[in-house]
Amino acid sequence: MSKLLDTRLTRALGCDVPVIQTAMGWVATPSLVIASVNAGAFGFLAAAVMTPDECERAVIQIKQAVGARPFGVNFHSFQPGAERIVDICIDHGVRAVSYGRSPSTKLIEKLKGAGILCVPTIGAGKHAQKAVDLGADIIVCQGGEGGGHTGDTPTWLLLAQTLDAVGADVPVAAAGGFRDGRGLAAALAFGADGIAMGTRFLLTSDSPTPEETKARYLQASVTEIPVSTALDGLPQRMVMNETLAALEQSGKLMMLVRALKHGMAFRKVTGASLTDMIKTAWAMASKTDMTLGQTMMAGNAPMIIQKAMVDGKPDEGVLPSGQVAGLIDDLPDCATLINDIVTGAEARLKAIGQTDAV
Ligand SMILES: Cc1cc2nc3c(=O)[nH]c(=O)nc-3n(C[C@H](O)[C@H](O)[C@H](O)COP(=O)(O)O)c2cc1C
Numbered sequence: 001m002s003k004l005l006d007t008r009l010t011r012a013l014g015c016d017v018p019v020i021q022t023a024m025g026w027v028a029t030p031s032l033v034i035a036s037v038n039a040g041a042f043g044f045l046a047a048a049v050m051t052p053d054e055c056e057r058a059v060i061q062i063k064q065a066v067g068a069r070p071f072g073v074n075f076h077s078f079q080p081g082a083e084r085i086v087d088i089c090i091d092h093g094v095r096a097v098s099y100g101r102s103p104s105t106k107l108i109e110k111l112k113g114a115g116i117l118c119v120p121t122i123g124a125g126k127h128a129q130k131a132v133d134l135g136a137d138i139i140v141c142q143g144g145e146g147g148g149h150t151g152d153t154p155t156w157l158l159l160a161q162t163l164d165a166v167g168a169d170v171p172v173a174a175a176g177g178f179r180d181g182r183g184l185a186a187a188l189a190f191g192a193d194g195i196a197m198g199t200r201f202l203l204t205s206d207s208p209t210p211e212e213t214k215a216r217y218l219q220a221s222v223t224e225i226p227v228s229t230a231l232d233g234l235p236q237r238m239v240m241n242e243t244l245a246a247l248e249q250s251g252k253l254m255m256l257v258r259a260l261k262h263g264m265a266f267r268k269v270t271g272a273s274l275t276d277m278i279k280t281a282w283a284m285a286s287k288t289d290m291t292l293g294q295t296m297m298a299g300n301a302p303m304i305i306q307k308a309m310v311d312g313k314p315d316e317g318v319l320p321s322g323q324v325a326g327l328i329d330d331l332p333d334c335a336t337l338i339n340d341i342v343t344g345a346e347a348r349l350k351a352i353g354q355t356d357a358v
Pocket of ligand 1: 046197323324
Protein backbone atom coordinates (compact mmCIF):
# COMPACT_ATOMS: atom_id res chain seq x y z
CA MET A 1 0.00 0.00 0.00
CA SER A 2 1.11 3.55 -0.73
CA LYS A 3 3.03 5.42 1.97
CA LEU A 4 0.62 8.29 1.31
CA LEU A 5 -2.13 6.25 2.98
CA ASP A 6 0.00 5.92 6.11
CA THR A 7 -1.12 9.02 8.02
CA ARG A 8 -1.28 10.40 11.57
CA LEU A 9 -4.74 8.78 11.70
CA THR A 10 -3.60 5.24 10.86
CA ARG A 11 -0.65 5.57 13.21
CA ALA A 12 -2.77 6.79 16.13
CA LEU A 13 -5.64 4.34 15.62
CA GLY A 14 -3.53 1.38 14.53
CA CYS A 15 -5.56 0.61 11.39
CA ASP A 16 -4.21 -0.13 7.88
CA VAL A 17 -6.22 2.43 5.91
CA PRO A 18 -7.10 6.04 6.88
CA VAL A 19 -10.83 5.29 6.83
CA ILE A 20 -13.11 5.36 9.88
CA GLN A 21 -16.37 3.42 9.93
CA THR A 22 -18.48 5.71 12.09
CA ALA A 23 -21.06 4.73 14.67
CA MET A 24 -24.66 4.37 13.50
CA GLY A 25 -27.39 3.28 15.88
CA TRP A 26 -28.59 -0.30 15.16
CA VAL A 27 -26.24 -0.40 12.14
CA ALA A 28 -22.71 -0.33 13.57
CA THR A 29 -23.32 -3.58 15.46
CA PRO A 30 -20.56 -6.17 16.00
CA SER A 31 -21.05 -7.70 12.53
CA LEU A 32 -20.32 -4.42 10.74
CA VAL A 33 -17.48 -3.42 13.06
CA ILE A 34 -15.83 -6.85 12.69
CA ALA A 35 -16.08 -6.62 8.88
CA SER A 36 -14.78 -3.05 8.63
CA VAL A 37 -11.92 -3.66 11.08
CA ASN A 38 -10.86 -6.91 9.39
CA ALA A 39 -10.92 -5.03 6.07
CA GLY A 40 -8.33 -2.56 7.42
CA ALA A 41 -10.52 0.38 8.48
CA PHE A 42 -11.13 1.60 12.03
CA GLY A 43 -14.66 0.73 13.21
CA PHE A 44 -16.73 2.24 15.99
CA LEU A 45 -19.43 0.20 17.75
CA ALA A 46 -22.69 2.19 18.11
CA ALA A 47 -23.16 1.78 21.86
CA ALA A 48 -25.22 4.96 22.31
CA VAL A 49 -28.31 2.82 21.72
CA MET A 50 -27.12 -0.06 23.93
CA THR A 51 -27.33 -0.84 27.63
CA PRO A 52 -23.92 -1.31 29.31
CA ASP A 53 -24.48 -5.09 29.36
CA GLU A 54 -25.25 -5.15 25.62
CA CYS A 55 -22.19 -2.99 25.00
CA GLU A 56 -19.93 -5.35 26.96
CA ARG A 57 -21.25 -8.42 25.13
CA ALA A 58 -20.69 -6.64 21.79
CA VAL A 59 -17.15 -5.58 22.73
CA ILE A 60 -16.27 -9.16 23.71
CA GLN A 61 -17.76 -10.47 20.44
CA ILE A 62 -15.71 -8.00 18.40
CA LYS A 63 -12.49 -8.74 20.30
CA GLN A 64 -12.91 -12.45 19.67
CA ALA A 65 -13.35 -11.86 15.93
CA VAL A 66 -10.69 -9.22 15.25
CA GLY A 67 -7.90 -10.45 17.52
CA ALA A 68 -5.28 -7.77 18.07
CA ARG A 69 -6.82 -5.29 15.60
CA PRO A 70 -7.99 -2.16 17.42
CA PHE A 71 -11.54 -0.76 17.33
CA GLY A 72 -13.61 1.88 19.10
CA VAL A 73 -16.87 2.48 20.95
CA ASN A 74 -19.31 5.37 20.47
CA PHE A 75 -21.43 6.49 23.37
CA HIS A 76 -23.59 9.42 24.39
CA SER A 77 -22.60 11.29 27.53
CA PHE A 78 -26.26 11.51 28.64
CA GLN A 79 -27.23 7.89 28.09
CA PRO A 80 -28.06 5.86 31.20
CA GLY A 81 -24.95 3.88 32.20
CA ALA A 82 -22.45 6.12 30.35
CA GLU A 83 -19.95 5.80 33.21
CA ARG A 84 -20.15 1.99 33.09
CA ILE A 85 -19.58 2.05 29.35
CA VAL A 86 -16.39 4.01 29.99
CA ASP A 87 -15.30 1.36 32.51
CA ILE A 88 -16.08 -1.39 29.97
CA CYS A 89 -13.91 0.37 27.37
CA ILE A 90 -11.07 0.60 29.89
CA ASP A 91 -11.42 -2.99 31.12
CA HIS A 92 -11.41 -4.37 27.56
CA GLY A 93 -8.60 -2.15 26.24
CA VAL A 94 -10.70 -0.44 23.56
CA ARG A 95 -8.45 1.85 21.46
CA ALA A 96 -10.76 4.89 21.08
CA VAL A 97 -14.14 6.32 22.03
CA SER A 98 -16.23 8.67 19.89
CA TYR A 99 -19.00 11.00 20.91
CA GLY A 100 -20.89 14.10 19.77
CA ARG A 101 -21.28 16.15 22.91
CA SER A 102 -18.23 15.89 25.15
CA PRO A 103 -18.51 13.84 28.35
CA SER A 104 -17.51 15.47 31.67
CA THR A 105 -13.87 16.46 32.26
CA LYS A 106 -13.71 13.70 34.87
CA LEU A 107 -14.73 11.01 32.37
CA ILE A 108 -12.37 12.37 29.70
CA GLU A 109 -9.48 12.33 32.19
CA LYS A 110 -10.34 8.77 33.15
CA LEU A 111 -10.37 7.67 29.49
CA LYS A 112 -7.14 9.45 28.66
CA GLY A 113 -5.50 8.15 31.83
CA ALA A 114 -6.25 4.64 30.55
CA GLY A 115 -4.66 5.46 27.18
CA ILE A 116 -7.97 5.54 25.27
CA LEU A 117 -8.09 8.05 22.41
CA CYS A 118 -10.93 10.58 22.47
CA VAL A 119 -12.48 11.18 19.03
CA PRO A 120 -15.30 13.75 19.07
CA THR A 121 -17.35 14.59 15.98
CA ILE A 122 -17.91 18.28 15.34
CA GLY A 123 -20.38 19.88 12.95
CA ALA A 124 -19.34 23.54 13.16
CA GLY A 125 -15.93 25.20 12.80
CA LYS A 126 -16.26 27.07 16.11
CA HIS A 127 -16.30 23.74 17.95
CA ALA A 128 -12.87 22.60 16.70
CA GLN A 129 -10.67 24.42 19.22
CA LYS A 130 -13.12 23.69 22.01
CA ALA A 131 -12.96 19.97 21.19
CA VAL A 132 -9.16 20.03 21.46
CA ASP A 133 -9.34 21.99 24.73
CA LEU A 134 -11.69 19.29 26.04
CA GLY A 135 -9.15 16.56 25.23
CA ALA A 136 -9.71 15.47 21.61
CA ASP A 137 -6.90 13.28 20.27
CA ILE A 138 -8.46 13.12 16.78
CA ILE A 139 -11.33 15.17 15.35
CA VAL A 140 -13.96 13.96 12.93
CA CYS A 141 -15.55 16.98 11.23
CA GLN A 142 -18.90 16.13 9.67
CA GLY A 143 -20.21 18.48 7.02
CA GLY A 144 -23.90 19.12 6.40
CA GLU A 145 -24.09 16.48 3.66
CA GLY A 146 -23.56 13.82 6.32
CA GLY A 147 -26.14 11.42 7.71
CA GLY A 148 -28.02 11.54 10.99
CA HIS A 149 -27.80 14.68 13.13
CA THR A 150 -25.86 17.21 11.14
CA GLY A 151 -24.85 20.85 10.94
CA ASP A 152 -25.31 23.29 8.07
CA THR A 153 -21.69 23.89 6.99
CA PRO A 154 -20.80 21.91 3.84
CA THR A 155 -18.04 19.29 4.22
CA TRP A 156 -15.21 21.09 2.39
CA LEU A 157 -15.85 24.41 4.11
CA LEU A 158 -15.97 22.75 7.53
CA LEU A 159 -12.81 20.79 6.75
CA ALA A 160 -11.01 24.03 5.83
CA GLN A 161 -12.18 25.69 9.05
CA THR A 162 -11.19 22.69 11.18
CA LEU A 163 -7.75 22.28 9.58
CA ASP A 164 -7.07 26.00 9.93
CA ALA A 165 -8.07 25.89 13.59
CA VAL A 166 -6.46 22.67 14.82
CA GLY A 167 -5.01 20.61 11.96
CA ALA A 168 -1.44 21.12 13.14
CA ASP A 169 -2.25 19.90 16.65
CA VAL A 170 -4.47 16.87 16.09
CA PRO A 171 -5.27 14.56 13.16
CA VAL A 172 -8.52 15.46 11.38
CA ALA A 173 -10.82 13.05 9.52
CA ALA A 174 -13.27 14.53 7.03
CA ALA A 175 -16.83 13.19 7.06
CA GLY A 176 -20.03 13.87 5.19
CA GLY A 177 -20.48 12.61 1.65
CA PHE A 178 -17.54 10.21 1.26
CA ARG A 179 -17.88 6.85 -0.50
CA ASP A 180 -14.78 6.11 -2.63
CA GLY A 181 -11.07 6.47 -3.27
CA ARG A 182 -11.47 9.78 -5.07
CA GLY A 183 -12.93 11.27 -1.90
CA LEU A 184 -10.10 9.86 0.23
CA ALA A 185 -7.46 11.20 -2.17
CA ALA A 186 -9.15 14.62 -2.21
CA ALA A 187 -9.35 14.77 1.59
CA LEU A 188 -5.66 13.83 1.94
CA ALA A 189 -4.67 16.36 -0.72
CA PHE A 190 -6.67 18.99 1.18
CA GLY A 191 -4.68 18.32 4.36
CA ALA A 192 -6.91 15.88 6.23
CA ASP A 193 -5.49 12.70 7.73
CA GLY A 194 -8.29 10.47 6.49
CA ILE A 195 -12.03 10.16 6.02
CA ALA A 196 -14.93 8.89 8.10
CA MET A 197 -18.00 7.30 6.49
CA GLY A 198 -21.38 6.23 7.79
CA THR A 199 -23.87 5.78 4.94
CA ARG A 200 -21.37 3.97 2.68
CA PHE A 201 -20.78 1.35 5.41
CA LEU A 202 -24.53 1.07 6.07
CA LEU A 203 -24.91 0.19 2.40
CA THR A 204 -22.65 -2.87 2.48
CA SER A 205 -23.59 -6.53 2.57
CA ASP A 206 -21.97 -6.68 6.04
CA SER A 207 -24.34 -4.19 7.67
CA PRO A 208 -27.23 -5.71 9.63
CA THR A 209 -29.82 -3.33 8.13
CA PRO A 210 -32.75 -5.34 6.68
CA GLU A 211 -32.66 -5.82 2.90
CA GLU A 212 -36.02 -4.00 2.38
CA THR A 213 -34.60 -0.94 4.10
CA LYS A 214 -31.30 -1.06 2.20
CA ALA A 215 -33.33 -1.23 -1.04
CA ARG A 216 -35.17 1.98 -0.04
CA TYR A 217 -31.83 3.74 0.57
CA LEU A 218 -30.56 2.65 -2.85
CA GLN A 219 -33.63 4.21 -4.53
CA ALA A 220 -33.14 7.66 -2.96
CA SER A 221 -31.64 10.46 -5.05
CA VAL A 222 -29.32 13.16 -3.65
CA THR A 223 -32.18 15.70 -3.47
CA GLU A 224 -34.54 13.29 -1.67
CA ILE A 225 -32.45 13.25 1.51
CA PRO A 226 -33.27 16.53 3.29
CA VAL A 227 -32.49 17.84 6.76
CA SER A 228 -35.53 17.98 9.00
CA THR A 229 -36.18 18.84 12.65
CA ALA A 230 -39.51 16.99 12.62
CA LEU A 231 -38.27 13.79 14.28
CA ASP A 232 -36.70 15.04 17.49
CA GLY A 233 -36.44 18.80 17.23
CA LEU A 234 -32.81 18.71 16.06
CA PRO A 235 -31.60 18.98 12.44
CA GLN A 236 -31.25 15.45 11.13
CA ARG A 237 -30.66 14.25 7.56
CA MET A 238 -33.03 11.46 6.51
CA VAL A 239 -34.46 9.88 3.38
CA MET A 240 -37.82 11.51 2.56
CA ASN A 241 -40.57 8.91 2.91
CA GLU A 242 -44.22 8.71 4.02
CA THR A 243 -43.38 8.82 7.72
CA LEU A 244 -41.05 11.80 7.47
CA ALA A 245 -43.54 13.66 5.25
CA ALA A 246 -46.30 13.04 7.85
CA LEU A 247 -44.03 14.18 10.69
CA GLU A 248 -43.20 17.37 8.79
CA GLN A 249 -46.86 18.16 8.25
CA SER A 250 -47.98 17.66 11.85
CA GLY A 251 -47.86 20.56 14.30
CA LYS A 252 -46.06 20.76 17.65
CA LEU A 253 -49.06 19.37 19.56
CA MET A 254 -49.23 16.28 17.36
CA MET A 255 -45.46 15.83 17.82
CA LEU A 256 -45.87 15.85 21.57
CA VAL A 257 -48.77 13.37 21.40
CA ARG A 258 -46.64 11.13 19.18
CA ALA A 259 -43.67 11.53 21.55
CA LEU A 260 -45.79 10.43 24.51
CA LYS A 261 -47.25 7.49 22.56
CA HIS A 262 -43.81 6.28 21.50
CA GLY A 263 -42.47 7.04 24.99
CA MET A 264 -44.92 4.60 26.53
CA ALA A 265 -43.91 1.91 24.00
CA PHE A 266 -40.20 2.70 24.54
CA ARG A 267 -40.64 2.23 28.30
CA LYS A 268 -42.05 -1.24 27.68
CA VAL A 269 -39.03 -2.20 25.56
CA THR A 270 -36.29 -0.71 27.73
CA GLY A 271 -37.89 -1.18 31.13
CA ALA A 272 -36.96 2.44 31.93
CA SER A 273 -39.30 4.11 34.39
CA LEU A 274 -41.07 7.36 33.57
CA THR A 275 -38.86 9.00 36.20
CA ASP A 276 -35.72 7.66 34.43
CA MET A 277 -36.95 9.04 31.11
CA ILE A 278 -37.72 12.45 32.54
CA LYS A 279 -34.43 12.53 34.49
CA THR A 280 -32.42 11.77 31.31
CA ALA A 281 -34.44 14.31 29.33
CA TRP A 282 -33.97 16.91 32.07
CA ALA A 283 -30.21 16.25 32.31
CA MET A 284 -29.90 16.83 28.54
CA ALA A 285 -32.15 19.89 28.60
CA SER A 286 -30.25 21.56 31.44
CA LYS A 287 -26.85 21.03 29.76
CA THR A 288 -27.83 21.75 26.14
CA ASP A 289 -29.80 24.31 24.17
CA MET A 290 -32.71 21.86 23.90
CA THR A 291 -36.09 22.30 25.62
CA LEU A 292 -37.51 19.53 27.83
CA GLY A 293 -40.07 18.83 25.07
CA GLN A 294 -37.28 18.38 22.52
CA THR A 295 -35.27 16.10 24.77
CA MET A 296 -38.40 14.00 25.46
CA MET A 297 -38.94 13.69 21.71
CA ALA A 298 -35.25 12.88 21.21
CA GLY A 299 -35.68 10.10 23.75
CA ASN A 300 -38.57 8.66 21.76
CA ALA A 301 -37.16 8.94 18.24
CA PRO A 302 -35.43 5.53 18.58
CA MET A 303 -38.79 3.75 18.38
CA ILE A 304 -39.50 5.36 15.00
CA ILE A 305 -35.99 4.79 13.66
CA GLN A 306 -36.05 1.11 14.66
CA LYS A 307 -39.17 0.46 12.57
CA ALA A 308 -37.03 0.99 9.48
CA MET A 309 -33.57 0.01 10.69
CA VAL A 310 -34.43 -3.11 12.71
CA ASP A 311 -37.95 -4.23 11.76
CA GLY A 312 -37.34 -3.74 8.01
CA LYS A 313 -40.38 -1.50 7.43
CA PRO A 314 -38.79 1.44 5.57
CA ASP A 315 -42.04 3.33 5.03
CA GLU A 316 -43.21 3.08 8.65
CA GLY A 317 -40.02 4.43 10.19
CA VAL A 318 -37.36 7.01 9.34
CA LEU A 319 -34.05 6.36 7.57
CA PRO A 320 -31.17 8.55 8.77
CA SER A 321 -28.89 9.01 5.77
CA GLY A 322 -26.17 11.07 4.20
CA GLN A 323 -26.89 12.63 0.82
CA VAL A 324 -24.23 10.32 -0.57
CA ALA A 325 -26.85 7.53 -0.58
CA GLY A 326 -28.06 9.21 -3.78
CA LEU A 327 -24.76 8.22 -5.42
CA ILE A 328 -24.66 4.66 -4.16
CA ASP A 329 -26.20 1.79 -6.09
CA ASP A 330 -24.45 -1.31 -4.80
CA LEU A 331 -23.93 -3.31 -1.61
CA PRO A 332 -20.30 -4.52 -1.62
CA ASP A 333 -18.80 -6.30 1.36
CA CYS A 334 -16.42 -4.24 3.50
CA ALA A 335 -13.30 -6.01 2.21
CA THR A 336 -14.19 -5.15 -1.40
CA LEU A 337 -15.19 -1.61 -0.46
CA ILE A 338 -11.92 -0.88 1.35
CA ASN A 339 -9.86 -2.52 -1.36
CA ASP A 340 -11.59 -0.38 -4.02
CA ILE A 341 -11.09 2.76 -1.92
CA VAL A 342 -7.35 2.06 -1.58
CA THR A 343 -6.97 1.32 -5.29
CA GLY A 344 -9.03 4.37 -6.27
CA ALA A 345 -7.19 6.74 -3.91
CA GLU A 346 -3.78 5.53 -5.07
CA ALA A 347 -4.81 5.96 -8.71
CA ARG A 348 -5.99 9.53 -8.12
CA LEU A 349 -2.89 10.47 -6.12
CA LYS A 350 -0.68 9.02 -8.83
CA ALA A 351 -2.63 10.86 -11.52
CA ILE A 352 -2.08 14.21 -9.84
CA GLY A 353 1.64 13.69 -9.80
CA GLN A 354 2.39 11.76 -6.62
CA THR A 355 4.54 9.26 -8.46
CA ASP A 356 5.40 7.19 -5.39
CA ALA A 357 1.72 6.42 -4.93
CA VAL A 358 1.86 2.78 -5.98
C1 LIG B 1 -28.31 5.46 10.01
C2 LIG B 1 -27.37 6.41 10.72
C3 LIG B 1 -27.28 6.34 12.11
C4 LIG B 1 -26.39 7.18 12.79
N1 LIG B 1 -26.27 7.05 14.15
C5 LIG B 1 -25.29 7.73 14.81
C6 LIG B 1 -25.02 7.48 16.20
O1 LIG B 1 -25.65 6.62 16.83
N2 LIG B 1 -24.04 8.20 16.80
C7 LIG B 1 -23.30 9.13 16.11
O2 LIG B 1 -22.41 9.75 16.70
N3 LIG B 1 -23.53 9.38 14.80
C8 LIG B 1 -24.50 8.70 14.14
N4 LIG B 1 -24.67 8.90 12.78
C9 LIG B 1 -23.75 9.79 12.04
C10 LIG B 1 -22.58 8.94 11.46
O3 LIG B 1 -21.83 8.37 12.50
C11 LIG B 1 -21.63 9.75 10.55
O4 LIG B 1 -21.07 10.82 11.26
C12 LIG B 1 -22.27 10.22 9.27
O5 LIG B 1 -23.09 9.20 8.72
C13 LIG B 1 -21.21 10.66 8.25
O6 LIG B 1 -21.78 11.09 7.04
P1 LIG B 1 -22.00 10.13 5.74
O7 LIG B 1 -23.23 9.34 6.06
O8 LIG B 1 -22.17 11.08 4.61
O9 LIG B 1 -20.81 9.24 5.60
C14 LIG B 1 -25.60 8.11 12.08
C15 LIG B 1 -25.73 8.19 10.67
C16 LIG B 1 -26.58 7.34 9.98
C17 LIG B 1 -26.65 7.40 8.48
